[in-house]
Amino acid sequence: MGASLAPYLNHLPRRKALPALFFMCDESWALAMADATRRRAAGQDPAFSLSFYCGLAVMLWTVWLASTTVGALIGPALGDISRWGFDMAFPAVFFVLLKGMWKGMRCAIPWLVSLLCASLAYHYLPGAAYVPIGAITGIIAIVLMGAKA
Template identity: 65%
Template sequence: MSSSNSQALSERSFSEEVWRGMLATLPILIGILPFGLLLGAQAQQQGFSLFNLTLMTGLNFAGGSEFAAVALWASPPPLLTIVLVTLLVNSRHLLMGAALAPSLAHLPPRKALFALFLMCDESWAMSITDVARRRAAGLYPSFNTGFYAGVAGSLWFTWIFATGLGVIVGPVLGDITRWGFDMAFPAVFLVLLKGMWKGFRSGLPWLVSLICAGATYHYFPGAAYVPVGAASGIIAILLLNRKVS
């Protein structure tokens, strides 16, 4: 990166960086709006109130586990199963947080923990990319709190708004999957995958996990596809990276 570009990056104020993060997130926000509407509509059909769902989405802030929890909801709800599936689906955040943590070392613990609380797949991917770009430009700290605040804050507020709106308009729209809204999550996922793509070998565990989870979902009832998909992906990573004796 040229010295003029590096100087421009270093001279931006916090508010300018927040605005930059918000603008960078706009394409993803458009994608997660229908995704949130779908979750809200499904939750309303399961008996969730507006308050209950916005509380869950605001505190948990992980769409995959929230879809799993809503799908498993019953009367009475199988709480232990829901908790275990949520922990399993969200376990990827342990690896994501570990990858981001070195870049947060300069922050006070309370700010670092708050940043990790707002971390989701999209904000993690965008912040990791921005960290790499700032490191290449020789800027320190590589983690830009303003940019991250703009990205993560926009995603968090939009997600809560979209899911809450889904609860309200769900009864009016009926089965919104007929509008194709259920394709929003795969579309956003594919965009993130493209941004992190480093070749077929690095993407092979994703493919193995997808095939195993899809086959399990097709042939076995319940949420068994979640642990099967996670375990098969981890096994694929271990096999691909094992040392040859």
């Protein structure tokens, strides 16, 4: 994720870019990329807004910390939270991020290849081999499709 943000951070000195990358998470990355894409399309320079990103990162970090604290305090009293559907929180966030990055079916092919290969590896190989297998097969799909993906 940091590598995909690097072209947008060229205008920043390292003393600002590196701390920004330290606070990067999936959500801040996805929202910052969407903002940078929108700003670039609107002709704004620089496309990456450090103030937008920092505000976003601080809010996400604060909410994450507060939620973790509350969860640690009341979680044991709740028991199995899957009975209320909270186990769907992570997939729901993933699908929202995915929708925000959607650029059409052709661009989704590497995601699909990665998903299928990771799923097969999860079911047939031991340990967490599915993680690098999904990543590597997605990259191979991009290479085989050419730079248009």
